[in-house]
Amino acid sequence: MTEQIVKPIDSIVAESKKSIQPFLFKRLEGRRPKLPGKKTARVITVASGKGGVGKTNLVANMAICLAQAGRRVIVLDADLGLANIDVIFGVRPKKNITEVINGSCTLEEIIVTGPSGVQIIAGGSGISELAQLNPEASKILFREMKLLEDKADYFLIDTGAGISQNVISFCLAADQIVVVTTPEPTALADAYGLIKVVSQQRNDANLWVLVNRVESQEEAGFILNRLQTVAWDFLKFRVQQMGFVPQDKYMYLSVRQQTPLMLFSPMSPAALQIRYIVSNAFNEQAPEELESKGIDGFIERLSQLWNWDKA
Numbered sequence: 001m002t003e004q005i006v007k008p009i010d011s012i013v014a015e016s017k018k019s020i021q022p023f024l025f026k027r028l029e030g031r032r033p034k035l036p037g038k039k040t041a042r043v044i045t046v047a048s049g050k051g052g053v054g055k056t057n058l059v060a061n062m063a064i065c066l067a068q069a070g071r072r073v074i075v076l077d078a079d080l081g082l083a084n085i086d087v088i089f090g091v092r093p094k095k096n097i098t099e100v101i102n103g104s105c106t107l108e109e110i111i112v113t114g115p116s117g118v119q120i121i122a123g124g125s126g127i128s129e130l131a132q133l134n135p136e137a138s139k140i141l142f143r144e145m146k147l148l149e150d151k152a153d154y155f156l157i158d159t160g161a162g163i164s165q166n167v168i169s170f171c172l173a174a175d176q177i178v179v180v181t182t183p184e185p186t187a188l189a190d191a192y193g194l195i196k197v198v199s200q201q202r203n204d205a206n207l208w209v210l211v212n213r214v215e216s217q218e219e220a221g222f223i224l225n226r227l228q229t230v231a232w233d234f235l236k237f238r239v240q241q242m243g244f245v246p247q248d249k250y251m252y253l254s255v256r257q258q259t260p261l262m263l264f265s266p267m268s269p270a271a272l273q274i275r276y277i278v279s280n281a282f283n284e285q286a287p288e289e290l291e292s293k294g295i296d297g298f299i300e301r302l303s304q305l306w307n308w309d310k311a
């Protein structure tokens, strides 16, 4: 990771360009058949503290990047306030998790297929109900979520702004947390606040920081090192560096076109860097080689956090 930070953006872009073709056309090779009952989906929650730092765009583009590499990806839009991953993906889910909780349809029925085969689940207002589910509803959701285990290699969760108990729960229950920040002091302060809350509740959390909209690799390196140092000095908590994504006008243009950057401008600086991050931080390994508790583990941890069985 440190090695990546000292490389100039230009060289990263050149390097990514060289490797982009095999990555794009990499399909299912290397994927092992799952053993019966083996949990393989890797659950990754993306959060930030401050809003508007780029979480949704990063989730959407990372998802497409993984899908293009032959991974099966499910994205849960768990942003209560301004759920908009569907807008970024250019799809229109008609139903959300509320309908699953009240038993009017199955989780499979609300899943919408987006670009590159990414599967999208709209959380909608159902997300706010999760923490207070009655036993019957929690059983339904438990059963439905477990069915996803065989359908995904990656389960990415896009959360909303703020450090609500909901966002924290999604972080604490995931295999991996990605905290997104920008170089702005307010975003950094909120990212640190989120890291602090997570670290106090789960000191062994697998938390990575990604700094978005940077102007230079020096700026990114400074920010990542600083956050890592402060988290260690003040919280005795180990933060990992996921890397950075440069400020890129094509990101803004892609949002306007409702076409994810990875498809709108796959060779733009931010797209290349997202691809680089995904292939490094997610290691291009089959998820089963990583320590993943899968969707089963995720939902078990959520149920403990929210006391579902005692509801």
Ligand SMILES: Nc1ncnc2c1ncn2[C@@H]1O[C@H](COP(=O)(O)OP(=O)(O)OP(=O)(O)O)[C@@H](O)[C@H]1O
Residues within 6 Å of the ligand: 048, 050, 051, 052, 053, 054, 055, 056, 057, 058, 079, 082, 159, 160, 161, 212, 213, 245, 246, 247, 248, 249, 251, 252, 253, 255, 270
């Ligand atoms: N690397 C980038 N370069 C330029 N613009 C960017 C970049 N990343 C994000 N943006 C812009 O920032 C805006 C906010 O992005 P996005 O909606 O993904 O943030 P968010 O963190 O999900 O926000 P919220 O907290 O409201 O959910 C978008 O309009 C997008 O165009």
Ligand SMILES: [Mg+2]
Residues within 6 Å of the ligand: 055, 056, 057, 079, 084, 158, 159, 160
């Ligand atoms: Mg968002």
